[in-house]
Amino acid sequence: MPSSLLSLLGDLVSVNQRLTRLAARATGSSESPAVWRTLSVLNSGGPMRLGELAELSRVAQPTATKLVSNLTERGWVNRLADPDDARASQIAVTTAGAAALIAWRDELAGAMLPLFADLDTDDVAVLRRAVEIIGQRADAAADLAPGAPVTAPPEGQS
Amino acid sequence: MPSSLLSLLGDLVSVNQRLTRLAARATGSSESPAVWRTLSVLNSGGPMRLGELAELSRVAQPTATKLVSNLTERGWVNRLADPDDARASQIAVTTAGAAALIAWRDELAGAMLPLFADLDTDDVAVLRRAVEIIGQRADAAADLAPGAPVTAPPEGQS
DNA sequence: CCACTATACATAGCCGGGCTATGTATATGA
DNA sequence: TCATATACATAGCCCGGCTATGTATAGTGG
Numbered sequence: 001m002p003s004s005l006l007s008l009l010g011d012l013v014s015v016n017q018r019l020t021r022l023a024a025r026a027t028g029s030s031e032s033p034a035v036w037r038t039l040s041v042l043n044s045g046g047p048m049r050l051g052e053l054a055e056l057s058r059v060a061q062p063t064a065t066k067l068v069s070n071l072t073e074r075g076w077v078n079r080l081a082d083p084d085d086a087r088a089s090q091i092a093v094t095t096a097g098a099a100a101l102i103a104w105r106d107e108l109a110g111a112m113l114p115l116f117a118d119l120d121t122d123d124v125a126v127l128r129r130a131v132e133i134i135g136q137r138a139d140a141a142a143d144l145a146p147g148a149p150v151t152a153p154p155e156g157q158s
Numbered sequence: 159m160p161s162s163l164l165s166l167l168g169d170l171v172s173v174n175q176r177l178t179r180l181a182a183r184a185t186g187s188s189e190s191p192a193v194w195r196t197l198s199v200l201n202s203g204g205p206m207r208l209g210e211l212a213e214l215s216r217v218a219q220p221t222a223t224k225l226v227s228n229l230t231e232r233g234w235v236n237r238l239a240d241p242d243d244a245r246a247s248q249i250a251v252t253t254a255g256a257a258a259l260i261a262w263r264d265e266l267a268g269a270m271l272p273l274f275a276d277l278d279t280d281d282v283a284v285l286r287r288a289v290e291i292i293g294q295r296a297d298a299a300a301d302l303a304p305g306a307p308v309t310a311p312p313e314g315q316s
Numbered sequence: 317c318c319a320c321t322a323t324a325c326a327t328a329g330c331c332g333g334g335c336t337a338t339g340t341a342t343a344t345g346a
Numbered sequence: 347t348c349a350t351a352t353a354c355a356t357a358g359c360c361c362g363g364c365t366a367t368g369t370a371t372a373g374t375g376g
Contacts, residue, residue, distance in 0.1 A: 005282060009267040009274060011289045013181045016174045017195060018296040021216055023171045026299075032363095034333060037175060051353060058179055063334055065355060070332085087342045087353045109167040115295040116167060123291055124163060130288035131169045133281055137273040138176040141184075190334095192362060209324060221363055223326060228361085245324045245371045 012134075026111035029104060034059075035076075038067045039093060039101045042077060047092035049082070076100055170292075184269030187262060192217075193234075196225045197251060197259045200235060205250035207240070234258055 024033065041056045042048065048056075054064035068091055071077040076097030079089040093101070119127070182191065199214045200206065206214075212222035226249055229235040234255030237247040251259070277285070 005274065005277070006264070006267040006271060008282065008286055008289065009270050010263045011293075012285060013178065013266060013270075014198060014263075015289050015293045015296065016178050016181075017191060019292050020171065020174050020178055022296055022299050023174075025216065032332065033175060040172060049353080059333085060335060061354070062336085062356080066333070085343075085353080087340095089354090105168040105172075106164070108171060109164040112167045112171075112295075113164060115299055116163065119163070119291070123287070124166065126284050126287045127170060127291065128166055129281070129284045131166065131173050133277070133285065134177050135169075135173045137270075138173065138180055141180050141273055190361065207324080208326095217362085218364060219325070220327080220365085224362070227326095243324080243372075245369095247325090 023108055023112060027104065027107045029107070031104070034067055035071065036101065036104055038064075038071060039076060039097055042091060042093045043098055043101055047080070047090040049088045050091060051088075053091055071097065181266055181270060185262065185265045187265070189262070192225055193229065194259065194262055196222075196229060197234060197255055200249060200251045201256055201259055205238070205248040207246045208249060209246075211249055229255065 020033075038053070038057055041053060045052075045056060050064050050068060051061060053068070054061045057064060057067075059067075068077060068079070072079065074097075075094060077091055077093055079091055082088045082090055178191070196211070196215055199211060203210075203214060208222055208226060209219060211226070212219045215222060215225075217225075226235060226237070230237065232255075233252060235249055235251055237249055240246045240248055
């Protein structure tokens with residue numbers, strides 16, 4: 001039944017997009033997803049260089065530069081000189097940044113909670129497992145295409 | 159444990175964002191998510207007026223105007239005069255638009271298929287159920303806040 | 317029929333996020 | 347030392363998102 005798996009994946013992405021937009025509205029947060037994504041990556045990965053951040057965030061390097069600039073102005077990340085390489089600097093989340101991230105996640109989940117409050121134990125388990133499954137695949141995909149953020153139209157696969 | 163439900167929702171959104179971005183990369187499609195979202199709404203809802211499209215897409219009206227303009231130029235939607243109301247027009251997906259949407263969904267799912275090909279029957283069932291659950295909630299949310307796309311800070315009573 | 321308000325959409329204008337192309341400074345290796 | 351590679355910054359473009367506002371048509375009271 002691979003064809004049903006195909007349509008399942010299509011549905012998954014589409015319902016995902018709805019949920020993402022819904023969640024964004026739910027908070028009323030004026031911050032863009034990119035802000036939270038960047039903070040997320042930095043928060044879970046620890047201080048890292050800009051290139052690494054770009055790769056993990058799966059955006060092009062100049063985009064990461066812009067985002068880090070914005071976040072630096074807000075005081076949510078800072079740049080520490082890298083003693084080993086004067087070209088680079090370590091990007092790190094500040095305490096304020098981490099706090100903002102936590103606050104946003106709480107707010108987001110809190111806003112969505114009413115919609116999901118009626119889930120029974122089985123459904124909660126289903127969602128938990130789904131998150132796990134998708135997370136694994138996202139990790140795997142990151143490993144498979146580490147150097148190809150978006151830029152690459154490599155082709156060549158038959 | 160409602161607190162674990164909270165963190166589950168946070169994780170759900172976060173893994174969602176990863177998946178969405180991953181999926182976008184997977185196709186190599188240069189089209190933006192907004193294009194597919196708009197076509198999706200029109201395709202599943204049938205021809206509708208611009209305001210209705212904006213509401214269902216959960217964007218502000220001028221955003222919908224822009225998107226429809228772009229899509230019209232590409233020949234993926236067209237505007238038909240509304241005989242009952244000269245201010246409005248019915249927006250409809252063209253055959254080409256519907257075909258492009260299907261092609262994209264196939265491409266998307268096809269690109270993601272390798273990542274999910276090793277799922278066993280139980281995991282497929284889990285994902286299917288998760289899609290169903292989230293879809294229900296998204297529908298419910300749409301019903302709850304039908305007139306509030308993003309614009310409304312509840313001021314401005316006359 | 318006329319004026320007035322309400323509605324549906326278009327236009328203008330701003331901002332942020334995404335990209336490519338290219339510049340600049342530092343590392344690195346022959 | 348010099349050439350090349352690497353890490354990031356800058357410039358410049360486009361699109362999607364918004365608010366504010368304009369314009370044309372609907373609807374309605376007189």
